[in-house]
Amino acid sequence: MNVRIELTYMTPKGTKTAFSSEEMPAAKALLLAEDLEKTGRAREITFVDNYENQWKTKDLKKQIEAIQTEPHEVKIYFDGGFDLPTKKSGLGCVIYYEQNGKSWRQRKNALVEELETNNEAEYAALHLAVKEMELLGIHHGPVTIAGDSKVVINQLKGEWPCYEAELNQWADRIEEDFSRLGIDPTYEAISRKYNQEADRLASQALKGIEISSVLEL
Structure with a gap:
């Protein structure tokens, strides 16, 4: 704060x-x-x-x-993968936060079939993270969002234009959630090397491996 x-x-x-x-x-x-x-x-x-x-x-x-007593010092990692032959997408997110003097990590993935591109999958992965964040009770505070998708990060930062209607809808949905929750986001572009946890979760989702876990660090 x-x-x-x-x-x-x-x-x-x-x-x-x-x-x-x-x-x-x-x-x-x-x-x-x-x-x-x-x-x-x-x-x-x-x-x-x-x-x-x-x-x-x-x-x-x-x-x-x-x-x-509430989750704070929040940092989100997200990644999405789109499999063209099957038209399925794997979404993965990792949320690190502090609460009651302890450090925690939440992991979540999902398999979805209604998306059309890899960029959509990336946006959907971040949206999954936002919903998980809301379930954790995170609100009214700063949140750092890290991902290797330059499209998502730079469009949400307002540095790149967004011409695709579908991506605009995802961006609007995420920004509306942040406004409703009182979240002040900071966007951080990282390389795939530093996004391996979220990438692994997205890949596991495409293989039908469902993961949802919370771990004290």
């Missing part, structure tokens, strides 16, 4: 001005705010996230404590 600090600064002679910091992790913001309060010159300290939610110091501490 990232926030910025907003405050009023007052000199010993009563001259006032307003300050707003850059965004930073909430725990760091609390440390800085507490240090500023010791000067006796910081007034009306407020913490604001990128959704414009606001907290005072006491409330932000409670919010951080609550976050620890």
